[in-house]
Amino acid sequence: MSELSLHPAAQDLLFREARTANTFTDEPVTEEQVRAVYDLVKYAPTAYNMSPLRVVLVRSADARERLGELMADGNRQKTLAAPLAAILATDNEFHEELPSLLPHFPQAKDLLFADRAVREESALVNGVLQAAYFILGVRAAGLAAGPMTGFDFPGVQKEFLDDDHTPLMVVNIGKPGPDAWFPRSPRLDYGQVVTSV
Amino acid sequence: MSELSLHPAAQDLLFREARTANTFTDEPVTEEQVRAVYDLVKYAPTAYNMSPLRVVLVRSADARERLGELMADGNRQKTLAAPLAAILATDNEFHEELPSLLPHFPQAKDLLFADRAVREESALVNGVLQAAYFILGVRAAGLAAGPMTGFDFPGVQKEFLDDDHTPLMVVNIGKPGPDAWFPRSPRLDYGQVVTSV
Secondary structure, rough: OOOOOOOHHHHHHHHHOOOOOOOOOOOOOHHHHHHHHHHHOOOOOHHHHHHOOOOOOOOOHHHHHHHHHHEOOOHHHHHHOOOOOEEHHHHOOOOOOOOOHOOOOOOOOOOEOOOOOHHHHHHHHHHHHHHHHHHHHHHHOOEEEOOOOOOOHHHHHHHHOOOOEEEEEEEEEOEEOOOOOOOOOOOOOHHHEEEEO | OOOOOOOOOHHHHHHHOOOOOOOOOOOOOOOHHHHHHHHHHHHOHHHHHOEEEEEEEEEHHHHHHHHHHEEEHHHHHHHOOOOOOEEEEOOHHHHHHHHHOOOOOHHHHHOOOOOHHHHHHHHHHHHHHHHHHHHHHHHOOEEEEEEEOOOOOHHHHHHHHHHOOEEEEEEEEEOOOOOOOOOOOOOOOOHHHHEEO
16 A cells, blocks of 8 residues: 555545446436546546547437447446446547647647558547546546446447547446445456566 | 545646656666556456456566667657566457456356457457556556557567567656656647537
8 A cells, every 4th residue: 555655545436446337326417527527537648649539428318318229238228327428439530639739749640640540540549548547537526437338339430429430438427326336356466467577 | 626526636646747757767666566556456447357458567677678679769768767667468368367357257258259359359448448547557656657659569579478468558667857748738628529419
């Protein structure tokens, strides 16, 4: 513990006691809460500050119904019942923003990211990094996140995005409800994950 | 601010004041510090708890020299000078651990992940999620991280990994040194990133 500067309460909030929630209370998740999450996690790093993550908050009853139809069976009910469901996606045309995001190297847009396939690969990796920051940001707001990749990806893209945006995951967000999670599964030991040369 | 449960000091430590460092002091990064980082971030979620991230700490002078040779010109000197450099990689054979990692669904190994291409795609996405957790974990230890993707990927795989492990990034780790970072670049506004339907 003493090797960490992060306060133990913050360790618990973000990592040790936080869990992937499968049920939620009815308490709404406000626009102000989502804004506070974004205004925290936007600072975490991406390559070339490319910041490709985009978020679609599925708020209306109609939109939630359409999203539910596209979720895998095991994810449908919790997605319909969550106070908020967010589609996390990458913008494969993120390079359009690079001249303002990377003012000391505005040539990056044309020099490095003229090719769509290169952009898609970079947007995937850096969008997933930002998705992880977002999940921890939801926890920083005292909310539980329920990230899911069990859904019809082309269907979600067609229904909620466009050809330039690729879905990464859907995240249910809210206060955890009754029986919100399974018992914690084991983790790998340090020696199974970290080696030295 | 008040929308967040996370203490403002923790917000600063992990997100607002933390920066990608390009220079470091000579203060060593100990095994105990890396272990504390891992033992914190290992709890953050991956799909099916697959936990594909593997970390190679490049500690010996010889190994650091070999890594330096494989870094892009702009990343070589800082990688040679950092107290610690870590190669973050995915294990594309992560499914071998699934029966112990996912005790309530041990069939996942053969039912979902028998195909190597499926494993590689899942290992990439979930390995990058864990890389993001790791970067924030380094910051939780009061250290600065310098994640880099500018290096010879096949070379790093050949020199430090094997055919079953794919490099994701190299992260320099240590206490920030003089002139450790550029001025913070702009971030996208909330309205450029988050929409509602």
